Amino acid sequence: MSSDVRFTDFKSDKQPTWCPGCGDFGTMNGMMKALANTGNDPDNTFVVAGIGCSGKIGTYMHSYALHGVHGRALPVGTGVKIANPDLEVMVAGGDGDGYSIGAGHFVHAVRRNVDMTYVVMDNRIYGLTKGQASPTSREDFETSTTPDGSKQPPVNPLALALASGASFIAQSFSSDALRHAEIVQKAVEHDGFGFVNVFSPCVTFNDVDTYDYFRDSLVDVADDDDYDPTDREQAKDAITDADKEYMGVLYQDENSVPYNERHGVEANKADIPDGAPEGAMDLVREFY
């Protein structure tokens, strides 16, 4: 990994097809900055994404990348990191991708604590399929599939993560560029599963969860001298606070031991001999 990597080195020459003003631009820039700031380079970085607007990120970034199927990005990232622990693995998804179709994988990725960063572009709406309710859409929110307003409470992804044993939980806002990049960087630096829910507004289909709304309402825990992200109880109170939405690193387990370390997985598994491994006849002799 070279020290002279700039964040633009992670940019591909493909122009994004996101709507003008989409929060995903800022979300992606923060991811690239975080990777560059932590000394990674594109040849040692693997980006995984699922389907939807968020899923396009692999095309606009320059690195090793896989754009997979809907909701399954986390298992792919898990496989990549276990197979080659030398790689920096970043998984990107949307609220539908991560908390609806992929909710089961989210719970298990969190508890496995594989050392990778999961950035969810949460715009509380399905954008690419043109405006249906998402699992994080607010109650009473009117969409094409909830014309009378959603009758279900939204998923609280941070609470889900905390309950599943997350070792790092953060929330950021794509338009607060420097702070967002800083939060993602902390997730990259975290030894374990770094989960960042990013408010990444959809300017086309969501006129409730707008830039103005987040700008006016988000409370940064970094501004509170008494907030201690290593205190799980404090994190729980913030995450389940029904009246406020917080950003910043809400919880970090300082004693986090990532999956690969816990399982003694160290070597790059791409290196294999050109025949059966040495001592393989032992495998046959076992059947005597």
Added chain:
Amino acid sequence: MPSDLNWAIGGEAGDGIDSTGKIFAQALSRAGRHVFTSKDFASRIRGGYTAYKIRTSTEKVQSVVDRLDLLVALTQRTIDENLDELHEESVIIYDGERSWEAEIPDEITGVSVPLKSLAEDAGGAIMANTVALGAACEIASFPIENLDESLEKRFGDKGSKIVENNKDAARLGRDHVRENYGEFDYELETTDNDYVLLNGDEAIGMGAIAAGCRFYAGYPITPATDVMHYLIGRIEQYGGHVIQAEDELSAINMALGAARAGARSMTATSGPGIDLMAETFGLAATSETPLVICDVMRSGPSTGMPTKQEQGDLNMTLYGGHGEVPRFVVAPTTISECFHKTVEAFNLAEKYQLPVYLVSDLALAVTEETFDPMEFDMDEVEVERGKVVDDETVDEWLDEEGRFRAHADTEDGISPRSLPGTADGAHMSTGLEHDELGRRTESTDMRVKQVDKRQRKVETARERETFDYREFGDPAAETLVISWGSNEGALVEALDILENEGIDVRVLSVPYIFPRPDLTEEVEAAEDVIVVECNKTGQFADLIEHDVLTRVQRINKYTGVRFKADELAEEIKGALAADTEVTA
């Protein structure tokens, strides 16, 4: 004196039937005898009828037959379930002191052994089955010392006291028979032959490690779980890792991720899991990711009969998934081939950068067979990784702007592959239709180019690889029997039965479903063509008819039970007779 023996132990699930059977099978194998085992089991943890059957001979055995010589019956149902297979010389070992009154057919010899109380004498009622094994050794004139090694292997971890108690228990069983019954008409000779005893799932796991598989993700499902059980605790010693995923979708996606990271990677499941994996199978094919997906078939559809045999997934593996994507479908026909075809599946996957279905079935998975260890000669294993570029060779695949052409359109359809970490090899891959750089495109020209390119890999493989068949019987016979999967063993033995009756048959056992050998010449040269498979509709027969443009006869079994040699011989005779009637 017969030296062949068909032995079984049966009782309720939870009675230790499986481990007891395995101990005896290993003892026979270690004594240089050939062994072939089969299992009857139900989909429940405790209770219900379950049995472990062993056929042993000094000659190679590779099928089950309709005959049972020595039965250890722990329940009345064990006797009832096997009535058809018992004969006048059969012997049943049962515990005459137990609460159930054994109803033994008049012509059959019952040997009452107080299994439980003798086990208690040896140190614990839990060893009742070992007492039965000792009794069986005496009846079969099989030296009990051979059992000792097996008991050591099974109980060694639990300490020498447990091993010694079991040895004592076996001797109490032997002595009881010796003192209370006369000599029996069996003599199981031992030989100096050196065999290993393993089942198909184990052979697949062993093949995977031999081939350099370093990542396995799976979700438990009968009858594929044993692949995972085998790998856990072993693959780590060779630098690999096993992860139990939260579901099948996760399992295949994890395996895909590991493959993209450059590891040889595999998942194994059964039919229901294959259904769930279909979407990611398509992603693997279009993103050109080398992946081995093992389908150990069981009775379907839906949950079907989880513990029963069937070969019903051929169409799923051949056609499953939306859109048109190239794949290889390789189906081992014997337990030994489970090893070799697994190695080959990994090589095919990487050489052609596509997913390979390795299709096995329950009959291969759960039955054990003896082999010369050199059938699994590790020195013969070759690992071919295909067109992997390194830091030097990557340059020739960069476009004018220095971008790696991961999906370059090549003459043979195979693109270069850069593993993460390779300088300048960074690229994306996607399930979307893509250009040479791996980026989404809807260009009509590029769409056609990429579809053709992926398809061309199959043509290249047809030129470079040998997709052949195994042949048995009389090459000049007018009757041709074609088979795939686990039916081979029973067919080979059926050949002998038919030959004794003057019926010459040529058997082709085909381990490649796609690409597969062209059998036109073989079919045209035959008078009668019969395709044998364990399904209702004849999925493989359909392929043969399609390829050769002629009608074939079909022998289909879908009871959930594998073919037996004598049964197959009858079926083939029946098919020939029916054919004669029609033409006459």
